[in-house]
Amino acid sequence: MAQARGDSATRSTVMADELNQLKREVTRLRRDLDHVLRVIGQEEKLPEQPRPPFLLLDAEVISIRHSSDKMPILIKAEEGYACIYLNDN
DSSP: OHHHHHHHHHHHHHHHHHHHHHHHHHHHHHHHHHHHHHHTTOOSSGGGSOOOSOOOOOOSEEEEOSSTTSOOEEEEEETTEEEEEEOOO
16 A cells, blocks of 8 residues: 555656656747747747647648638648648739
């Protein structure tokens, strides 16, 4: 019984360590993204914008068209990358 409690505590510690590592990585990635956006001139008060904790792209392809005169938007998410295409023709 004591062994089971010890194993559970060890798993909890490992999970907490992994979660903390992921949080640090997300913080680093956001900092890198903010730098890239500033370099290309897209800074819009980036630190003040609320952000979700994670970016999730579940669908392989999402196509959006509001009407015939609006620009279609195509979002593709595949293994290892994601793209947003804006097509004006």
